[in-house]
Amino acid sequence: MGKTLFDKIWEQHRVREEAGRPALLYIDLHLVHEVTSPQAFEALRAAGRRVRRPERTYATMDHNVPTDPRPFQIQDPNSARQIEVLAANCREFGITLYDLDSPHQGIVHVIGPELGLTQPGMTIVCGDSHTATHGALGALAFGIGTSEVEHVLATQCLWQRRPKTMQIRVEGHLPEGVSAKDLILYIIGQIGVGGATGCVIEYAGTAVRALSMEERMTVCNMSIEAGGRAGMIAPDGATYAWLKGRPKAPQGAAFDRAVADWESLAGDPDAEFDRQVAFRAEQIAPQVSWGTNPGMVTSITGTVPNPSEYHDPVARRSAELALEYMGLRPGTPLRGLAIDRVFIGSCTNSRLSDLETAARYAAGRKVAAGVRAMVVPGSRQVKAEAEKRGLDKIFRAAGFEWRESGCSMCLGMNPDILQPGERCASTSNRNFEGRQGRLGRTHLVSPAMAAAAAIAGHFVDVREWPH
């Protein structure tokens, strides 16, 4: 039987595997940030252990980082402490750190691919559930907890039970105005927030192949929101072209040799998956989430559902609680729903192409009165590149705040949060209760939908918007 992309990477990284036991899997790249690592380093220190492969370990600070102009003084002493502790740990254990002064600082899942650290065929972990982002380049990348961070620091390996494989095929062409974000929100809405639990997802099909690398990152990024252990896309010409010349990618002849290796990663034609689902791209419209998890999502042409239509009592109760929290009534059309805040950023949608798309909707227009809109580039490199192209001027002229890079209002560990009751069009990945601020109301959308909502003051169907 043929092998899938996942099978090939798994088998190349098995240090040890016995029947009935988890495999000991070698980890090629370990990314570290300030929130989920301090306890791991502390335990390492307490046990007198060292970092086995500091050269395979890279750190940055992103979650707590204010997005004010730099340099700044971090007001929250606990945030400041986490950032200092990461810097001290990296010094002590010999780990490369892209700190606040580095031109490469940014969201860990933005800078990994940007620097060329992320490469096809690698195993990649990070103490962060959105690590699947890196699967866009054909890597097996997944999030781990802090004890596992400690384990990888100490051993460069992890015990892993072999997950199941799930192929999600999307054939056809995404309509104009429908983005990779809409695609992944649609998929999560169809299979549910636990739809891929226990599985590594491989995205395939003509609509997936047609996505740019940054769009593939958006899709893989949200695999965890369907419960997926990881999400990945087989590398192809677009992957190699995107990687070539990046500082940490192989250079010159070594790059050509690497491509020859990477070419062998794609799944065999007769490979079998534990599960397969398929969708048509033409059926997908711009999406807006209405509830308190990413599976509670519908088309911009849709309405807020009526909980009484759910047969399962647990699902009905979830919908009732979600509507109560979101302050929404059944049957309300999403188009026209007024918003207070707009957040364009996060590891899902803060890359250059996301900002370019948003800027096309903002250009020459003004943010609606009473709406506060912010744009947070995913990294300092993205910010610099965007400024080179004049995007900052477009956003500022339209009344958007143009900020420094970090995770920002995706999870509000820094000062960027919603106030109670505020309704936000957000390009981030989670609409959980309180995620963006206690009692804040998050609607997940694409960058185009967020920018257009900022201008209109309410959700609009971007397919009807000139840009």
Place this chain on the structure above:
Amino acid sequence: MEPFRQLTAVAVPLDRANVDTDQIIPKQFLKSVLRSGLGRGLFFDWRYLPDGSPNPEFALNRPEYRGAGILLARENFGCGSSREHAPWALKDFGIRALIAPSFADIFFNNCLQNGMLPICLPGDEVDSLFQAVSAAPGAQIEIDLERQQVGPAGGGRKFHFELDGYQKQCLLDGLDAIALTLQHADEIASYESSRAGH
């Protein structure tokens, strides 16, 4: 790590599906650089009203569930963020085992790393435990990991649960995963030299 063998404890019901780790421990508690003391942040936005007073409706605040050691939950418990602060907070509060129809993968792993037992049972069996606990709030549930059985304490129907044999042994023995892995240091080194150049 403290071994886990048997547990008889009050079970507190949390009757909601897809409880995410942002609810289990909100972001403001992630700024700690310690593993300890997170229990006060557990389910913070549900346990406390916006004025800071305890929410009397929330199960964990009800006197009959005081001292609970088991959390009874619904499907996909622990979804979302990988924050290990979630099991740390549960453990600090006194929870040593969880019962649900399904758990999110990372949360499940994180529990095991902390000597906590996440038990998956079919939906109807979880329903019957919810019914048992709501019929007699404060009732205890007993868990026998060696025999892989769970049910109301002191008689009544016991349910069998599945757990990977390796994970079971780690819990029973309270094994340190890193020490276990370092026994294979030679294999790791030979793997590294075989892949040199990659």
